[in-house]
Amino acid sequence: MFTPAQYANKDLDEIKDFLAKNSFGILVNQVDGKPWATHIPLELDLDSDRNDILVGHIAKANPQGHHFIENTQVLCIFNGPHSYVSSSWYKEEEVPTWNYIAVHVYGTLRIQTEEALLASLHKLVDKYEQGSKQPISLANMSAKTMRQIKGIIGFEIKITAIQATYKLSQGREQDHPKIISELEERENSGSKAIAKCMRKD
Template sequence: MHIPSSYKKTDVTDIKDFLIQNSFGILINQVNGKPWATHIPLELDVDKDSNDVLVGHISKVNPQADNFIESNEVLCIFNGPHSYISSSWYEKEDAPTWNYIAVHIYGKLHILSEDEIMESFHKLVNKYEKNSKNPISTADMSEKTLKEIKGVVGFKILIEDI
């Protein structure tokens, strides 16, 4: 992504806050020699070695999952607010433009164990249910429902470049 220097943000705290507030991202890797993208929640977390990671999961039937290769580099894109900027707003003539906020993250993919997937599932549900009118808890879900976790591939992405 080209970023004009006057617009580039480098404050890691601001970027992490953006990722937490805009965690629905796009995961991109190669599938049969072609870029493939899946829109999914990608949660910012810290691993046991204190590294920043993104954690997510996709269905095992998604062709992208068949092409998850341990330690391959992937790209994750997160979008925020955006808007057309009319040149009529300028004091002098200039071209109209589009302003937006986006973060691109590059990192190495690592497949999660079933226990790690379940842990990330609990975190994900708790995060998004906490403000629900009638929140559910994974602690109250049946064993049958929780077995659906076997239908996903969980992963973490060790963040290497932002």
């Protein structure tokens, strides 16, 4: 990912927090010599050696899984908020632009055992059921329902590199108050979220 120096975020704690809160990502590998992408939850976790990993699963029917080779490199893409920024909000004439947050994670893939897959599914469901009025647990599901695990492939990705772009009108600090106020007046959630991120910086 091309990231001009002023937009690069090197704060690993902030990036990890972003990944935990924006875990619905895009897994990319090669299928028959072409890029292939699947939109799935990719959860940040730690392996037994306390190394950062991403954990996920896909359907066995997905051709992507047929090309899962141990230790092959994959790319995971995570998108945060984004918004159009009008140059009418600037003090001086300039072209409009787009503010956004995006993180690319590179790593090597390893297929999970069925035991590890089941443990990761329990963690996944427990995490997202916390906000439910009547949370469910995989522990309470029947053996018949849980047989569906046979139709998926679980995997772990050992993280080897992270690129994080936080494009938040850096270099135009004199225009930030106006940009933020205009973004906050917009109806879409992305604009409001970008304004909130700009207020932090």
